[in-house]
Amino acid sequence: MVKEEEKVVFVYELDKLQHEYRKCTDLSMRQQIREDIALLQKVISNSGNELDRQDNIF
Numbered sequence: 448m449v450k451e452e453e454k455v456v457f458v459y460e461l462d463k464l465q466h467e468y469r470k471c472t473d474l475s476m477r478q479q480i481r482e483d484i485a486l487l488q489k490v491i492s493n494s495g496n497e498l499d500r501q502d503n504i505f
Contacts, residue, residue: 449490449493454491454494457487461488461491464483465484467480
């Protein structure tokens with residue numbers, strides 16, 4: 448189970464990755480960022496409390 452402090456860091460990192468994804472023009476880099484975003488979204492959503500985010504940029 449993810450601790451609340453860890454989840455806050457994950458949400459922060461997710462926001463940063465989403466920003467990077469939006470401005471990235473390199474297709475291979477975008478794919479890697481997309482995979483990282485999906486992983487963080489899964490971790491955040493599985494932690495099951497009020498900080499859950501359902502933002503999806505795809």
